[in-house]
Amino acid sequence: MVISTKKMGRVSAAPSTTVGDSPIARLCVKHGLKMTGQRRVIAYVLSEAEDHPDVEELYRRASALDSRISVATVYRTVRLLEEKGILERRDFGGGRARYEASENGHHYHLIDIDSGKVIEFENDELVGLLAKIAAELGFDLMSHRAELFGRRISSSSQQGDSAADAAVKAAARSSGHKE
């Protein structure tokens, strides 16, 4: 997370992504979208995101890279990318829509209803059961999604909801915690 604080140009800091040419930016081009500077930044931020940022958060991260970006543009871009199938809008409650790159592979979400934190996990057993259920109903399972809303079992009374950078919690079993 967190990008290198540079403006546009190639910042060879991250693994294999630069602001100027991110995976999502490439997808945009492939979809015939006009690539402006702000779109490239937003695409980069989205490519880098390991979590499920809402518009405000995307705006914050994008602004850090290029202050000439307005929230309106983030909203417009995000809607555009969703229509193109590049992004997926998630509703984890809380009133704001959150976004995630479609290319991130299949996984499920468990939302902590108290903190709003989102945990991603994979589970083959679940996939199998869902496929079985679909079959019993006479269908081939083409795709699916599942969201769990839960409350922490132990007694943790911290609620912090700051949308700071992804907070890495303790170790998780199935997968990593993301917000």
Added chain:
Amino acid sequence: MVISTKKMGRVSAAPSTTVGDSPIARLCVKHGLKMTGQRRVIAYVLSEAEDHPDVEELYRRASALDSRISVATVYRTVRLLEEKGILERRDFGGGRARYEASENGHHYHLIDIDSGKVIEFENDELVGLLAKIAAELGFDLMSHRAELFGRRISSSSQQGDSAADAAVKAAARSSGHKE
């Protein structure tokens, strides 16, 4: 105060529910809520609802029964009932929250990607698995949702396995709107 002085004899095959004493109203009482006239009406509307109405729609239906109800009250009531676990809030996109009685039994949706038809089903095994997964991640499963997108198997035959926990509950539910 009351509500409409006469019972709302919803003809048809509708269940036996009256404005004054609906299943949800009874749940409210059980939860120790003060039952006002408007709450009774809203509870009745919710009990009668076979779909997932949003606040505006609830307000419309409730107003038809008692014009002295305000939107604010619907919002407050709906939030109250959700906190009590009597209602479940759904996010089907579109910006507005939709509500559904918890007592309607938890069900899932299987969407036929070719026809767009939605089949509702229940599955205890699925509930169990999801609860288990949540527990493994350290959470108590409070609510969840799952949507399957499938394509009808044409050549295959329905294998009515004995383990068919999946029971098509109410395919007859029509009304279809929303996305």
Added chain:
DNA sequence: ATATCTGCAAAAAGTTTGCTCTACG
């Protein structure tokens, strides 16, 4: 060139809240 995009701010849309009066228990 020129149709599209962006920033800004105002407008929508949905939901919450302060205050006063009403009414449930």
Added chain:
DNA sequence: CGTAGAGCAAACTTTTTGCAGATAT
């Protein structure tokens, strides 16, 4: 009777939009 609830409208939030100037292809 006392306290929670209801109405009304203003306040809030999140998202959209109109317009004039900027920009990608």
